[in-house]
Every structure is written in C-alpha cells, then in structure tokens.
Amino acid sequence: MNALGLIVEYNPFHNGHYYHLTQSIKETNADIVIAVMSGNFLQRGEPAIVSKWDRTKMAIHSGVDLVVELPYAFATQKAETFANGSVSILEALQCQSLCFGSESGDISSFLLANEFLIHNKKQYEELIQHHIKTGVSYPTALTLAFQSLSNGHEILDLSLPNNILGFHYVKSIHQQQAKIKPYTIKRSSAGYHEQDFVSSTIASATSIRKAIFANKDQVANYVPKETVKVMDKYKDQQDLLHNWEYYFHLLKYSIMTMSEEDLLTIYEVEEGLENRIKKNIHSAVSFQDFMERIKTKRYTWTRLQRLCTHLLTKTTKQQMSYIDQSETSPYIRLLGMSSKGQGYLNSIKKQIELPIISKLSTFQHPLLELDIKAAATYNMIFPEPLRSKLLRTEYATPPIRLENN
C-alpha cells in the first residue's frame, strides 16, 4: 500500500488542513494517510487548545487513517529537531511519501536548497556564527546566512515559516537516508500568523482559536463539521480549553520555588537567562506580561515559549540528553486509527523495528516519561475530580478507533 505521511499539529483541524490532506492524497496517489502529530504541547511552545485525543478524532473523522504522537522531546523543539523526530517516525512506518505545505510550493527548490547548503556547508556555518555574534536570534542568523550565500540564485525564501520547516523535512530525509519521497503543496491563503478571518472558508489556526475563545459561531465556516462536532462540548465551557494564561500560576509557582541553580538544569535555560527569569517573575501578572519582560532580541518569542513549556513540565537537560545522541524517535505511540489504518499497521507490524505503544504500561523509556509528565501537566489546570479522571485517561485510553467520514 502507498502510505502518505503528514507532519501535523491540527490545533484545531480546519479547512486549510482538509485542503492540504485531500490535495496531498491526489498528488501522491496515496492509499492511506499517516499523521505524526504533536501531543499536548506544540512546536511553538504552547499548550494545544484541546487534547491530543480530541485532535486525533478530528483527524480521523476527516480522512487520516493513522495518528501517532510525536514525542514531547521532538515536538517542543526548533525546526531541525522537530523535523528529525517526525521524519524518523514516518520512515519507520514505511511511508512512501511526505507531503508538506509551504509558501514556495515547488519541491525542487527545497531539494536544491539542501544540495546547495551541503556543498557550501563550511561557509554557511561560518556565516551563521558571524550573524549570531551580532546578537540576532538563531533562526534569523540561519536566514541571513542563507540569503547572503544564495544571493542572486533565488533558490528558496527561508525567511518564511513553512519553507523553513519544509527545508528541514527534506534535510532530515537526506540525512537519515530515508526512502520517503518529499512533496510540497503551496499553502492556500491565510498566513500562519493571521489573526483575523480573511477568506470565506480558509483561516489560520490562530484566528480560529481566537474565535473559539470568543465563542463565535463563525468558526463553523472555517472548519470541517467533524471539528465542529468535537469542539461542541467546549461551547460555553472555555475553562475546559487550554491556553498559556491558564498555566501561568503553575509557571510562576514553579519558578518561585526554584533557585537560579535549579533553573539552569532546565532544558533551553542558557547561562544568563536564569537571572532574567528569576528577576521578572515576581511582578509579572500574566503569561503575556512575563514573556514581554524576558524577551530580548537574542531569543525569539517562540524559543522563550518553548523554554517556559520546559519550565512548566520541569524538563531538565539531563532528561533531554537522549536527543543529543540520536535525533530519531525510539518508539511509536499510537493515538488513533481507522480500520484501514489498523489493517495497514497489521500488514507492516512485523517489519517495524521500533516498539509500537498502544498502552502506556507496556513500555518504558526516558522520553516516554517526558510524554507522561507533559500529559499530567496539561491536565493540571482542571479542578478535581476532572483532573484525576483525565490523568487516568492518559494511562487507560487505548488508541481511538474511528472511521473516516
């Protein structure tokens, strides 16, 4: 069977995702669709608006056959690590293709950019170091280095967020010598950061989340009816949704009870930041306020949000040390599947080298501990007994079985 791999967050699943899904199937002639999805915390370092279980339902309802979780250790990372973890899982699941959305829409430009940087590796790295020394953030340094290096060639605009991710998918495939063939589809309208509805059926996830928190009926115009159905239970119950502000008291408590030394053990807390964090937490009255206080030119907003996520989940450098050795996932955790997905999995099961986890109790791994801790933290904002019930769910829930609609 021809399996198509997608790398997704579905926060929540909307018409743009549906467009990408159906176009990708057409483009790759796929028989089956596998999505590797971030769990409860996302690449930009924020909690997903609803749980991975609800987002899995949306995905399968809308046509995905198999949803597996990208471990926390890869999901809450810069593009490179995020891509490495995701690609390794899709490769292990024997996907023949990976199709990503991009601003460019031209796969040859990604392949070319990858080739180009392999051939100019040394010069590229020197340029990155040069730009970092000027005090800009790491992503900006990458973009500037690539721009000056490829000046005149017009290979690929790496200042655009989906082009960057796509570039890293292609690079990961190359580095891991994966058999997956990369495809890309031009993203249709709605920029990643758009906050307002701009087209009649497609809107950014950001604007959709904003509308959900404002409890606007308009949302139904921008998401499949399956998403509406799943989101229905949150109507007028916004305290069951998730956003950073709901976690601020836990973040503040966490930081207030840690010494600067303790802070330095946390992943992504670089020398100097511990001081800045400790100094600004006392007076910060909200997450937004705190972020604005610690923001500098040197660190992107996203980078600092990821750091806050690690502070919230108490993820230490030592706990993350696995990925210093290997940037491929050590297991595959199933979140949900259709019967077609189940059939595919059965057919390839014996050839998969990674352990496949249906139930948490059956497998142990330091990175899985992080997933469990992240899930526990994610549910910590609810009152009892709901909180305890959701904590049990994480252990007790078998992969969701649903049919595509």
Place this chain on the structure above:
Amino acid sequence: MNALGLIVEYNPFHNGHYYHLTQSIKETNADIVIAVMSGNFLQRGEPAIVSKWDRTKMAIHSGVDLVVELPYAFATQKAETFANGSVSILEALQCQSLCFGSESGDISSFLLANEFLIHNKKQYEELIQHHIKTGVSYPTALTLAFQSLSNGHEILDLSLPNNILGFHYVKSIHQQQAKIKPYTIKRSSAGYHEQDFVSSTIASATSIRKAIFANKDQVANYVPKETVKVMDKYKDQQDLLHNWEYYFHLLKYSIMTMSEEDLLTIYEVEEGLENRIKKNIHSAVSFQDFMERIKTKRYTWTRLQRLCTHLLTKTTKQQMSYIDQSETSPYIRLLGMSSKGQGYLNSIKKQIELPIISKLSTFQHPLLELDIKAAATYNMIFPEPLRSKLLRTEYATPPIRLENN
C-alpha cells in the same frame, strides 16, 4: 527590663492565648513580652489561616511588645528542633523567662523529667530504638520509652502535646546553657485537638478556624475584639484565607513533575516514601484524600503534613543542611513591635550577636532564602494582581508598628 519570652503560632490569636499571655506576665513579673512566632507555615505542617503580618497585628494589639519570626527551617519541625530554634532566639533577645502552656502546669515536673533523662540517657535511647523497630512513629517511641523508663515515678505525662513541647523547651534551655528561666501555666480547658466549642469563652484554635471557615458569628465569643477586627476583612471572603486544600493543586502539580529521585532530595522524604507519594498522587482528589492514602502507622499525620509542606515549598535536604550543624537561629527577623518593644530593642541592640532583620534586602542567608520561598508559596493561591502585590509586600514591608490596646 524584665523580658518574658513566649513561643507562639497564634493561628489565630484567641482568648486562650490572651489568658496565657496575661497569666504569664503576672507569673514572671515581666515588663515586656517578646513572642517568637512561626511564619506562614506552622509546626503541624500546615499553612496559617492568615498571614504572619495579620497574626502579628493581633498579637501586638493584645499585649505582645515584640514579634519576631521563627525561621521556616525551625517552624516546620518536630518538637526538638522547633524548641531549639525558638529558645535560641529568645535567649539572643535576652529574655529572662520563658513561659509555656502545658497540661501539667508544674514546672518542677519538666525540670525533673529533663534531669531524669540526662541520667538515663543511654537506656532511654536504647528503648527508643527498640520501640521504633516495632514500627511505631518516632513520637510514640519517645513516649513509650519514657513511660517504661519512668514507670512508677510518675514524673510527667509525655503523651500530651503541650507537655512534649514544654519538655523540649526546658531541654533546649539546658543544652544551650541559656539564662532563660522556664515557667509553665496549666492550659485552661479546650484540648488542642478539640473541634467544637466547649466552654463559654475559651475554645481551641482548631474549633475557631473551623468556625471561621463556616463564617459563624460565634467566633467573636472566643477571641479578643482585636482578632475580630483583623479577621473582619475575611468575612465572606473565605478564598482569602488559607488551608491545605487550597494548595492541593500546587502540591499535586509539584509531585507530578518530580521524579522519584527528585522526591528523595526533598527534606523529610525518607527512602520508600518517594514511591508511596508518587503512587498515590494520581488518584487523590483532595489533600485529605492524599494524606489518608499515604498515612501509615510508621509516620504521624503531622510528620506527613510537614513533609507535604516541604514538597510544596520545594525545600531540599541540602537547603536544610544548616540545621544539621547548628540548631540555633542565625538571625532575628522582626515582624512587629509596640513602642515599648522598640525601646527595649534599642536598649539591647548593641549586645545582640545575631543580625536583626527589618528589611529583607539587607541580609542574606540560606535559611532566609527558605523563609522567602515559603512566603512566596503561601501567596501563590491568590489570583493576579493580588498575588504579585503580596509577593512585593514580603520584601517591602517594614516591621509593623502598633500600640497595645
């Protein structure tokens, strides 16, 4: 001037405390009263119903002249350490007497018990070890050892909570070679653990707290009108009071994000307990529920509450290591005073060897860090911006100046 020392918690200040205060002044012919008071967390391992600032006001209004804080490292401890810290502060402040409440009411029985145990030290310690091996708690082992050793002598009933504390005060005075003379006054009615009102004007602090949470007007019968005045702002605002249940979400979050290894770094977490804590936190839906799940014959309820307090404030064995070397306080933190108290302090200031802290920014010590962390944790249950305001208060508040009424 003849200074009387008291060791108090005033949670809250009630008629029984007032009775003890006035009787103690009479008994000792004191000119001035100094109270060393637990801060926001108390000896039984629980948060005080209202802040140390409010409790200081009650104390001064009712006749105490100087209130100083017993550091967290001594306040949340077994009787022995609690007594050592308290006595060392009263001695440093040149108190001529210490007067404590007891079930016995006869100071000679305490002196005798102390003498008796010094003379039978070896046998006493062997008996304690013997009883501990049978699986009972440490306090029970002490009581049993003393009972069998003093069998027939009827020296002092060390199974009663105030007798135990009193015994340790006398022992501390002896060990520290303090010049303080101990006195005791028989506690008038209302047992420590009484939950209901039993007399017409004196009730236990437990029953008074219960009535405050039930918002009962009756409380006014059992506390001085100064306490009523301070407590007035909490009327119909019970979420501004403090009890363990309000902290349960923070405790749960804290435990869920710690590994068993991390738990073992926390003060009072003995080998084996880390497992029990971790196993029972998932399903516990309240603090009471959690405590009942982890309770065994081996550990008293109080001991486990103290452990939970250290888990909540993230107080590590390493941070508490100071008291392994010295069980005397390294500083004196002023909480409040009357003009008489101020005058006394000025008159003895130059002879006091310990640093006297009026403002947090003027002094640094590992134990003071713990006080600051405890104060931060204590205020963590409030919404913003109140929480941030109270955090600033801890740094900015100079000692309270009030007159006795």
